[in-house]
Amino acid sequence: MMSAEVVKRGIVKTIARSTLSQLLKEAKIKPHLSRYWLNAQPEDEAVFDAQVRVVCALYRQATQLHKLGIHLVSTDEKTGIQVLQHRYPAKPVRVGQVARIEHEYDRHGTLCLIANLEVATGRIVAPSVGPRRTEADFLAHIQQTVAQAPQDPWLFIVDNLNTHQSASLVEWVAHQCGIEADLGVKDSHGILKSMASRAAFLADPNHRVRFVYTPKHTSWLNQIEIWFSILVGRLLKRASFNSIEELHQALINFIDYFNATMAKPFKWTYAGKPLTA
Numbered sequence: 001m002m003s004a005e006v007v008k009r010g011i012v013k014t015i016a017r018s019t020l021s022q023l024l025k026e027a028k029i030k031p032h033l034s035r036y037w038l039n040a041q042p043e044d045e046a047v048f049d050a051q052v053r054v055v056c057a058l059y060r061q062a063t064q065l066h067k068l069g070i071h072l073v074s075t076d077e078k079t080g081i082q083v084l085q086h087r088y089p090a091k092p093v094r095v096g097q098v099a100r101i102e103h104e105y106d107r108h109g110t111l112c113l114i115a116n117l118e119v120a121t122g123r124i125v126a127p128s129v130g131p132r133r134t135e136a137d138f139l140a141h142i143q144q145t146v147a148q149a150p151q152d153p154w155l156f157i158v159d160n161l162n163t164h165q166s167a168s169l170v171e172w173v174a175h176q177c178g179i180e181a182d183l184g185v186k187d188s189h190g191i192l193k194s195m196a197s198r199a200a201f202l203a204d205p206n207h208r209v210r211f212v213y214t215p216k217h218t219s220w221l222n223q224i225e226i227w228f229s230i231l232v233g234r235l236l237k238r239a240s241f242n243s244i245e246e247l248h249q250a251l252i253n254f255i256d257y258f259n260a261t262m263a264k265p266f267k268w269t270y271a272g273k274p275l276t277a
Contacts, residue, residue, distance in 0.1 A: 002031065042215060051215045053272040055157060058212060059119060059223070062265065066120035070153045073116040073125065073145070074223040077133045077161075078231070083108040083247045086240040101238055109244050113231075113251055114141040116156075117224040122263040124227065124255045129248050138163040139172060146176070146209060154209045157223075160216055165199045167192045177207045223266055230258070 003020050006012055024031065042048030058065075062072050084105045091100040114128040114137065126145040130137060146154050158164045167186045174183060184190010184197075191201045202211040214221045235254045241247040 048215045049273050051213070052218070052221060055212060055214055055221055056268065056271045058155065058157065059268040060271070062119040065155075066118075069149075070155065071149065072119045072155045072157070074119055074157045075114070075116045075141075075145075076159060076219075076222055076224045076228075077138075078113045078115065078228050079110075079133055081111045081113060081236065081247065081251075083110065083241045083244050084239075085242050090238070090240075099238075105240070108241070111244060111247055111251070112137070114138065115224055115227065115255075116145055117227050119157075119223060120265060122265045123259045124263070127252070127255055129251055133163065135163045135166040135168055139166065139168050142169065142209075143172065152208075156209075156211045157214065158211055159214050159219065159222060160195075160199070162195060164211065164213075165195045165202060167198065170198050170201055173202060173207060173209050176209050223268070226266055230262075234258075 003015050065072050087104045093099040112133045116125045118125050126148055128141040184192045186192045191197050219225050
């Protein structure tokens with residue numbers, strides 16, 4: 001126990017649990033809570049810091065880019081959204097009693113949501129809802145997103161998932177940008193050879209449609225993850241769905257509601273580590 005440890009270390013001779021609890025409360029320390037965290041552990045600190053600064057700089061420029069007709073969106077998938085139907089209705093909150101939700105449920109499958117957060121406005125644009133997140137699914141999502149303004153420049157902030165650096169995505173971007181050069185062959189040579197070569201092509205700032213990749217293990221850097229936490233807290237955490245179709249419609253309805261009543265740009269203050277002389 002913590003009170004015993006405080007005495008053991010000689011900090012005090014004795015202390016009541018209530019006193020220790022009050023001290024922790026005043027210090028805003030919650031030792032009974034924890035959450036998982038993953039160290040990025042970059043292979044090259046300089047490259048990592050440069051990538052972080054690029055993403056943060058784009059966030060700061062989002063409003064100006066929007067005025068210029070350049071679409072900056074934060075994109076990712078929320079996979080495995082479970083269709084859970086609680087076996088009995090929840091009992092609503094009452095005076096002195098929290099709401100009670102039946103813990104037994106029937107599972108009716110899962111859905112995947114691929115979403116874009118428009119950084120300048122905070123709105124969700126051109127979402128895709130389906131059973132999977134394959135290479136074809138992600139390409140179709142990017143195609144339907146760009147189709148919202150097919151002649152405008154688009155910048156997608158994404159992580160390093162292989163479907164975000166696929167050969168089919170490279171071929172489509174090349175077509176969109178009027179690039180007729182030989183792209184090579186996947187796993188053999190040229191631009192299509194590897195994930196690294198494909199990512200370099202997709203990130204080319206000269207392209208009208210391009211991708212900006214966050215460093216490995218930095219999901220916190222992608223603003224769409226903030227919105228996913230809102231989705232979970234506001235819709236998914238306590239909900240009960242009778243079917244995949246019901247969950248699908250609930251996701252679309254929530255996005256419409258969010259865009260109409262809640263959407264606003266996130267206040268992004270992090271700018272990366274300070275540059276050293």
